[in-house]
Each structure stands twice: as C-alpha cells, then as structure tokens.
Amino acid sequence: MLTVRNLYAYYGSVTALSGVTCHVKEGEIVALIGANGAGKSTLLNAICGLVHKRGEVTFLGQSLSGLAPEKIVELGISQVPEGRQLFAPMTVAENLELGAYLRHGRHSKARLAQDRELVFKLFPVLRERQHQQAGTMSGGEQQMLAIARALMARPRLLLLDEPSLGLAPLVVETILGTLHRLREEGVTILLVEQNARAALKVADRAYVLETGRIILSGRSQDLLADRQVTRAYLGRDYREFTEGR
C-alpha cells in the first residue's frame, strides 16, 4: 500500500532521515519505534508532505513526490499529529466537521453523518461530549477526538504520532486497543511510538529507527523479545557492547 524508498529529510542543514526504506501492506498495523530524535515523526511528516524530502514515496501505486499535503490527504492518508493539535475552543462536533473539510461539497451530508456515527460508535464518549469544548476534555478523550477527526477524512492509511504521549497507562491501553477495531473498518495504520512496548503489543510489524536510519525490522513478537530493541528504545549508544573483545 505504502512504499518508502531511500527517503532523506532535512530540517535546514540537519539531516533527520538518511535513506529510510520501509513498507506498509493493506490491513497491517505497523509501528515505528526508536528514541527521541530518531526521526520517527519526521518520517510521518515526510510522508504527508510536511517536510522537505528526497527519495521515493508511493501510495497505492502513485508517487507522492511534490504533492501538497492536502492532495495527499485526498489520496487517503490522514495524520493524527503529536500533541493532538485540536481546535481547543471549538466543540467536539466542530472539530469532527473540520476533519471532513476536504470532503465538503464532494460527499453527501448523509455520508458524512454516517461517518460521524461510525466514529461515535468507536468512541462513545465523544457522542456524549459532542457539544463540549475540545480543550476542556481529559487527555485521553482529546486523543480519541484527534483520531476521530482524522477518521472523518475517510483515510485508507492512518498515521498516528505518539498517541500515548502524556496519557495514563490504562488510557493508553484503551486508545491502542481501538486500533484493532479501526483495522476491522478497513483502515491501515502506521504508528509512531516512544512507548515501544505498548506499540509492539498492538502492531503486527515494526521498524526500529536510530539517528535517521532503520537498524532493525521484524514481527512485533520477535522485536519484543529482542534485547537490542530495549537498548535502541532507551537511546543508549550502540557501541558500548564490546565487553573485552
């Protein structure tokens, strides 16, 4: 579904990604894990066209090179940004409506209403709070709203950036638990997480990023058992392993 080849991304003169190759197949939940600053969020932003990139990204056989972010959303990729970035003074319902912004005038009101129903079914708490200001909700609820808003664009691929950030462990479990239900609704998921353990528990496969490069990849169950993952996740220096060789 999504293929990334030799992707480089830069922030000014700083190289944030140096030659990343990875793929996501339809129906998969794939996690990107790694320490702070490894380049995980940059990879998501590069896919969405939010940062300057070099390399090849194809989605459903179409190249995303040079496409504006809104065009990429139209093709079926939505991002749930880190820190949720909701419109705090607006109500839950208004936030959801903005999520479907690109579909206004193109899709019937009935279809949008149907999608809102689906989102409320996934997150019943949002129905209860639809008239409440987004900024007044708890962190977990805000995260649910952020995901719900992204779903309103009817994505085929959902990019999730640190959905567990700042949330209590129990809430993290609920949020990540909904990913499997999203998959049943036909959404493919690429998930960025610093909470490697939690991410590996929900994902089918994962890539481990370190300083802009993929150093490991594999099935989640294998990576969970791998001691290098712990080290990479903690961001410790890879070279400290010689033990008198």
Next chain:
Amino acid sequence: MRQPEFEAISPEELEILQLERLQSTINRAYRQVKFYRRRFEAAGLTPGDIQDLKDLARVPFTTREDLSENYPYGLFAVPLKDIVRIVSSPGTTDRPLVVGYTSQDVRLWLELLARLYTAAGVTREDIVQFILPPGLANWRRDLQAGAEYLGASVIPAATLNFAKELMVMRDYKTSVLVSTPSMAHHLLTVMNGLRVAPAELSLKRALLVAAPLTLKVREDLEQTLNLKISRAYGITEVMGPGLAFSCEENGGFHFNADHFYPEVVDPHTGIPLPPGEEGELVITTLSTMAFPLLRFRSGDKTALTLEPCSCGRTLPRLSGIRGRVDAICSVGGIKLHPDQLRACLTASLGGHTPEYRYQVVTEDGLEVLDLEVTVDEALFSDEIKALEGLCRKVRRYFQDHLGINARLTLKETGGMEPK
C-alpha cells in the same frame, strides 16, 4: 508451504523486503562491526550509498580468510551477553570459523528448518531417523532440532554400526531417513548383506544432505527403496541447512531469499553474473542479528533461476551445487581444504611433511580419503610393524581431528606416478 506469504511472495514485494532488510543489516554491520566499517571506508562507501539491491555489488566481498582473521568474536554485531549459541566449523587455517546466534536468530533458524521439512513432505506424523557421521555435527544438530520443532518423532544420530541402524529403521518403523548420499547408498549394500528386503522397511522419504547427489545414487535409492528424495543446501557460516531446500517438483534448491540475498559471481573477476550463468554463490544475510555477513563467498559453484517453480514457490532457485570454485573437497560431506589436510598429515607424523597425494574414493558406497604417502628417509623403517603403526597413527589422527575416514597407502621414494 509452511510460510506461503514469503515462499510465494511476489517479486515486487520481495524486492522491497530485501532492500529494507539489506539496508538495516548494513546499518547494523557498519555501526557495530569494526571490520565492516573499515571495509566500507577503504572502498569509499557509506551505508547510504546502498540505495538499490544492485548497489550491493559495490560492497567488498567477505571470505573465509576474513572470518579466520577475526577469530573468534571479531565479526559479532551484538554483545556477547545477547549471544545464546556459538558454533564453530573448520576453516581454511588452524583457526575454526566462529558463528554466533541470538535467541531471535535461533527462532529464525528453526522456522527455516521447518520450511525445509515441510517442502520435503515431512509432517509431525513422521518418524525421522538420523544417520549422519560425527564429523557432520553441525548438520546433525541443525536438522535434528528442526525436525523436533516441526513436531516429528526424532531418532537422533547415534554412532551405531549400520546393521544396528538398519534394525532400528525396520523395528521403529522409520518413515524418513536423514543422511548423506554416500551413507544412504551404503545402506543398500548393508541391506543386501543382511538380507533385509525393502518391503520390511516403512521408509517413505529421505533427506540427503552435505554432499552432491549423483544421478546413479538417486536412482539406486529411489528404485530399491521406493522413496522420495529431498535435498537441502547450507553452509555453517550462514545458518546451516536453513539456506535452501528442494521441493516436491525437484527443480533445484529454493533459496530463502527473504532472509538471505543470493548473488552468483564470476569466481575470477567477482562480477555478478546474470541468472542462468554458472559461477560462485555469494550470500548476504538480511535478517540475522548476531552475525551479519555481507557478500560472503561460499566457494560453491551454482547458477540462479528467477523463474517461479511449478510447486508455487517464487523464491529464486539454485540450479544445484556443481562443485567448488576453490580446492576444498568433500569427504562424505565433510569439507576439507588442502592446507588443512597438509597440516593434519604433518601433525600426525610429528612435524614431518612427506611427499603425498590424495583423492576421494568410494568404498561400498562410502566416501573415504585415499592418501598416498612416500616413505622417505624420515619415515622409513625396515619393520613392517612400524610402518603399520604409522598408517594407524595417520588414520586415527584424521578420524579424531576431522571426523574423516582416511585410507593410507605407502609408496617408496620415486614411486609416485605422475597424476
């Protein structure tokens, strides 16, 4: 098929999988193994230069000599505390080649062995008997663990005589024999001698490993015992028998290209050859953690086929192993380098190296090393007993150190006919 999602993967999916695994392997090798970092630097390369599978051809080769020079742990890419298995195999020098496995590597290895057995038609209902010489300890251990992982009933290799093995095979109702071509062939001779009729056995399949299978041996076995023969190819440096396996269609060896990248190169120039052309097999690991190998020269001669097989597998195939590109020979499946042979002979004779000649011959279906040694002044004795003792000493030395059966003929000085 054990893993159809990989064994019958589409070429496009395989390509992206190989590329991402290759890049992460190179990233790890470059960061964690000094040897590879220096090699890259000397060639003016960085990991970022490998943007395509074709770019792999820019990476320098790794040889058995490199492995020896980095003895024992120099090429390991993870801390020793992450290593759960250390395997050695004889190299081309007196230092063995050392390969490490993490627990994840061991799981991968078991899964690949299960692929091999599944392709051979072996199931958990089978009774699998191993007749493999102690010199093939690595094959013994690997194949036994794989059969157990699959869930078959395993009769491990024992050092019994063939008559006993045959009794076990008949009475325990062995359905699958795992052996070398020469030992399996020898079994026919033993059956004849003991008047055991093929109908008394329950054998359905044989997995023959470690040495090439000649057409004659295959036909003899298939016709006499009415069984299906499967084959496996592997080298100890790269996960043993997990490398490639035959299928029910018998169209060569399916190479586990989702975990190892195969190239066939011209043995002299090192230039990669197109599919179908015969050359030296070069292997790059794509998934192993403890011991990444970049462009390892196997020394085995083969050709690569990319055509999908009629069995449904799309993994590239090796056309069969057609000998060696170097001077290593195989005695009943045990690899022997000429330098190693010389070193062994010299050591067995207390430091003296006489003029000698050798060849591998077959006796009753079993391969033995035929050694002709010139009795020079240092070795000469007028007592037959002393000369017999000499022969015994050399034979025992080869058995003890290499697990190889040697036969020694003494020649007088100048008695060696030109070859």
